[in-house]
Amino acid sequence: GEDVEQSLFLSVREGDSSVINCTYTDSSSTYLYWYKQEPGAGLQLLTYIFSNMDMKQDQRLTVLLNKKDKHLSLRIADTQTGDSAIYFCAPRGARQLTFGSGTQLTVLP
């Protein structure tokens, strides 16, 4: 089955850019998603990219996809304290999303 890997922790200073990386194994994934989870809450859909795209920009968020290397990244520009959360990469298979363990983003003042 699909395997998704993410770094567990990332710390950045407020106002800097954050880059969260993800690698996956299933090359047939059609859509690849980024979700945000704040403590005690459900998952918030941030953005997604189709597998035939290299890049997608959505306000402060930029998603880059390297399909050859099965590498996905999420860049958050001008990171704010409200961006502190766990971020999940989730490639879409035939029926379901497969999630990594998530990256805990901490934004320092």
Add this chain to the structure above:
Amino acid sequence: DAGVTQSPTHLIKTRGQHVTLRCSPISGHKSVSWYQQVLGQGPQFIFQYYEKEERGRGNFPDRFSARQFPNYSSELNVNALLLGDSALYLCASSRLGPSSYEQYFGPGTRLTVT
């Protein structure tokens, strides 16, 4: 518009009991998926339902079952609860079935098994 709603918010059960969790999808969404998120891990897929039929099932034992009603709401049932079933149970809805590309999650039900 209301998002995905789940009930109850929290639940405490004893080993061996059964539990029923409920989910109402976003209005107009016909597909519901269930995920289990154990503390410190990412969510794991349990079931997908579309038009009241099971369209996908993850690697969970038969103690887990679900159904979808004519109004597209859904129930997840877990029998013979184990300590390891303690988790956040998330429901996600999408407009279409397996081909839909946007899945929106509810706030989850936190189940604690003692």
